[in-house]
Amino acid sequence: MEYQTTLFALDAPGTAPLAPERRVLSHGAWVDVQRSWLGEADDVFRTMVDEVPWHAEQRQMYDRVVAVPRLLHMYGVGAPLPHPRLAEAREALSAHYLPELGEPFVTAGCCFYRDGHDSVAWHGDTIGRGRNHDTMVAIVSLGDPRRLLLRPREGGRSIAVTMGHGDLVVMGGSCQRTWEHAVPKQAHAGPRISVQFRPLNVF
Ligand SMILES: O=C(O)CCC(=O)C(=O)O
């Protein structure tokens, strides 16, 4: 019986068919959202907590060195991902977005937000191609829900997208250069992992 269950689980498609809903923003930016997309999200989360070689980073802020408030690991081009569902997810995203993106997703940047104190400040992923060209960053979220805030660089109202367990959120078009995003601190939050799939030369 155990054996059968395992076989079925392995046979099951890892991810639901991709049919995200698009929210068109100003300046040629957009976000796609598909709730509960990733298969076996619980198992992917647990595996990542235990097996990703998480490390802390520090950065210079004016005259001080401060801890980056989250743990990080980057799976570069060709690096095996820590769970087969993630490899499937990347393939499915590459296939679905290829006509629009023109290239595959090849890297997987991972962030571990240990609790509500961990966060990421306002920024765009503008190192490399995202500085001057349209591109995409596809985020799979695992664990506790957190808010992704987005705001136009020129000023204007921000929008919030809650990223829940297994949800897919794709930032596309000019989003990295005409908008900024952040994951703000919040009073109460359990652990959350974010996996960000990016094309070559987008950081
Ligand atoms: O936590 C997230 O999903 C977003 C992280 C992010 O924006 C980044 O690492 O560039």
Ligand SMILES: [Fe+2]
């Ligand atoms: Fe980012």
